[in-house]
Amino acid sequence: MFRLVLARLLALIPLLLGVSFVSFLLIHLAPGSFVDRLRLDPGIPPSTIEALVVRFGLDRPWYEQYLSWLTGAVHGDLGWSLAFRRPVGELLGGAAFYTLALLLTALVVSALVGTVLGLLSVVRPRGALDRVFCGWALATVSVPTLVLALAGLGLASATAVLPIGGGSVTAAVDLNWTARATDFMHHLLLPALILSIATCPLFFLQARGGLLDVLSAEFLWAARSRGLSETQILLRHSLRPSLVPLIAFVGASMTRMLNSALLIEVVVGWPGMGRLALQGLLARDSFLILGVLVLGSILVVLGNLVTDLLLPVADPRIRLEEA
Amino acid sequence: MGVAGLVLLATVGVGAPFFAPYSPRAQDRTGFHRPPSLPGEGCSTRWLARDERGDTHLFGFEGCRVYVLGTDALGRDVLSRVLYGARVSVTAAVLGVVFTVSFGALVGAAAALGGGVWDRVLMRGTELVMALPALYLVLAFRNVFPDEITPGWSSLILVGSLAVVGWCGVSRMVRGQVLSLRERDFVASAVAAGAGPARVFFRHILPNTLPFLWLQAGLTLPYFLLGEATLSFLGLGVQEPHASWGNMLASAAQSYTSMMQHWWTLAVPGGALSLAVLGANLWIEGLRMAQGSRWGALSALGPPRSPGILAFKDRT
Numbered sequence: 001m002f003r004l005v006l007a008r009l010l011a012l013i014p015l016l017l018g019v020s021f022v023s024f025l026l027i028h029l030a031p032g033s034f035v036d037r038l039r040l041d042p043g044i045p046p047s048t049i050e051a052l053v054v055r056f057g058l059d060r061p062w063y064e065q066y067l068s069w070l071t072g073a074v075h076g077d078l079g080w081s082l083a084f085r086r087p088v089g090e091l092l093g094g095a096a097f098y099t100l101a102l103l104l105t106a107l108v109v110s111a112l113v114g115t116v117l118g119l120l121s122v123v124r125p126r127g128a129l130d131r132v133f134c135g136w137a138l139a140t141v142s143v144p145t146l147v148l149a150l151a152g153l154g155l156a157s158a159t160a161v162l163p164i165g166g167g168s169v170t171a172a173v174d175l176n177w178t179a180r181a182t183d184f185m186h187h188l189l190l191p192a193l194i195l196s197i198a199t200c201p202l203f204f205l206q207a208r209g210g211l212l213d214v215l216s217a218e219f220l221w222a223a224r225s226r227g228l229s230e231t232q233i234l235l236r237h238s239l240r241p242s243l244v245p246l247i248a249f250v251g252a253s254m255t256r257m258l259n260s261a262l263l264i265e266v267v268v269g270w271p272g273m274g275r276l277a278l279q280g281l282l283a284r285d286s287f288l289i290l291g292v293l294v295l296g297s298i299l300v301v302l303g304n305l306v307t308d309l310l311l312p313v314a315d316p317r318i319r320l321e322e323a
Numbered sequence: 324m325g326v327a328g329l330v331l332l333a334t335v336g337v338g339a340p341f342f343a344p345y346s347p348r349a350q351d352r353t354g355f356h357r358p359p360s361l362p363g364e365g366c367s368t369r370w371l372a373r374d375e376r377g378d379t380h381l382f383g384f385e386g387c388r389v390y391v392l393g394t395d396a397l398g399r400d401v402l403s404r405v406l407y408g409a410r411v412s413v414t415a416a417v418l419g420v421v422f423t424v425s426f427g428a429l430v431g432a433a434a435a436l437g438g439g440v441w442d443r444v445l446m447r448g449t450e451l452v453m454a455l456p457a458l459y460l461v462l463a464f465r466n467v468f469p470d471e472i473t474p475g476w477s478s479l480i481l482v483g484s485l486a487v488v489g490w491c492g493v494s495r496m497v498r499g500q501v502l503s504l505r506e507r508d509f510v511a512s513a514v515a516a517g518a519g520p521a522r523v524f525f526r527h528i529l530p531n532t533l534p535f536l537w538l539q540a541g542l543t544l545p546y547f548l549l550g551e552a553t554l555s556f557l558g559l560g561v562q563e564p565h566a567s568w569g570n571m572l573a574s575a576a577q578s579y580t581s582m583m584q585h586w587w588t589l590a591v592p593g594g595a596l597s598l599a600v601l602g603a604n605l606w607i608e609g610l611r612m613a614q615g616s617r618w619g620a621l622s623a624l625g626p627p628r629s630p631g632i633l634a635f636k637d638r639t
Contacts, residue, residue: 139601
């Protein structure tokens with residue numbers, strides 16, 4: 001187990017190298033840079049800009065820039081955000097906290113609700129409940145997250161029930177920690193709700209499919225012949241094996257959830273990684289973009305690793321091999 | 324049903340100048356944010372009407388200007404803009420799907436048949452792309468090109484940025500399919516009958532991956548529809564004054580205090596996008612059912628099958 005985690009984490013290193021290299025190339029290929037915009041401003045003396053270029057090594061060839069970034073990154077220094085005038089690491093840390101809070105809340109809510117709805121609908125496949133849930137899922141899956149987020153934003157602003165934008169009220173620094181936590185939850189509610197609504201039908205469909213597959217298995221005949229009730233068969237014998245594809249699906253949908261989270265963050269103004277990435281891209285803030293891309297891929301890979309580790313919990317027959 | 328919806332979308336997109344009552348850029352400076360309305364007194368609807376430039380439209384109005392789906396913040400007809408927006412979506416979707424599926428299939432097949440180093444390099448490459456969160460990567464790719472570009476180029480760049488990420492999944496799936504097909508008996512018999520590698524691939528392996536490629540095409544379709552809208556929404560795709568569903572949503576969402584008062588500016592492009600994706604999803608579900616998947620979402624909506632398929636239904 002420990003060795004497996006270690007091996008997987010080691011396999012991350014070449015991947016991250018590749019990711020950072022590709023990202024760096026992309027940023028380098030992009031026309032215009034942060035300092036080009038400064039040059040357009042007649043109020044900034046050229047000597048200041050030249051000093052900035054020399055200080056951040058922007059005049060050196062691209063491979064030297066990449067290598068110096070890499071050396072810094074290995075030592076825990078992800079560079080300096082020109083647009084925000086703060087270290088990238090600090091910016092990323094804050095944003096990652098918000099994105100993870102959003103992702104995990106939505107993940108737990110939609111996985112739980114999806115599984116429960118799945119259970120309810122396989123009690124009688126093609127029954128009234130099943131039809132209603134499947135119709136709902138198919139309709140909701142088709143509504144893009146973007147549209148959902150805009151509708152949520154509009155509703156929230158029209159009814160003024162939930163706060164919009166930011167992760168806390170402006171006066172949060174003066175609050176004690178319980179009030180601060182409540183305030184945080186209050187702000188989290190809207191984006192988390194939107195993300196949950198967007199992902200819940202996916203989990204529902206997956207859970208339903210998994211359960212139906214298990215329900216036709218032969219070991220359930222044995223269970224039934226022992227006189228177990230249908231409820232027991234459903235909850236004690238079918239649910240656990242059906243979780244295997246569901247967990248695998250969670251791992252596979254990590255990038256999809258990050259995509260949705262980006263859109264929701266941008267629309268609702270949740271200060272997470274997606275919003276930071278867009279701001280960085282629009283400002284051509286190269287170190288920030290690089291940091292966000294690398295951190296994003298770390299999240300995806302870690303998400304996959306965690307789901308892989310969870311699989312044997314749902315089905316002890318699964319043995320993880322050190323690939 | 325899904326296919327019918329998609330065909331309708333394509334027709335509307337291609338024939339936008341005919342179906343739209345007004346030009347997508349024509350502004351009515353007396354009517355910003357007009358709610359949807361139907362022709363009232365002193366106003367008649369003309370079918371196949373000619374406008375002042377002599378172009379024929381499906382319908383027009385005489386003696387008044389009526390906006391069936393309202394007008395936006397600049398007094399432009401929302402219906403006309405949505406119809407023109409369908410054009411952009413259809414172009415992006417068709418170009419994107421064709422490119423992604425064919426390129427993905429080529430790479431997948433090359434990896435499977437080339438084997439060895441080829442296989443490893445190509446598959447590591449796809450792993451790398453897939454490890455990055457897709458939308459972040461698309462944004463970074465989009466960033467390589469200038470922000471403001473002509474509409475013709477913009478759709479190409481848009482599709483290109485999306486496709487760079489999209490082909491990986493397809494190529495991995497195709498690789499798996501080709502690897503499993505290659506071991507089947509009919510391939511061995513073709514080889515035994517003296518068929519060369521090219522003939523084996525094009526005559527025996529490729530046709531067998533076709534149903535699977537159709538499914539992949541269906542799966543990438545919503546990706547491009549949504550991707551186009553997303554990029555345009557973020558201001559990185561089709562720019563104003565050209566109409567696209569994404570930038571219509573963006574301009575509708577500019578002021579969220581008044582968003583709900585002018586709900587039609589949001590609901591119409593949002594609804595159009597949702598319907599298009601629904602059409603694609605229905606098509607995918609249909610394909611899946613035809614290919615023998617039993618538990619798709621649609622299976623619950625169809626007529627009940629004969630009892631006995633579901634083992635536990637026999638219990639009574």
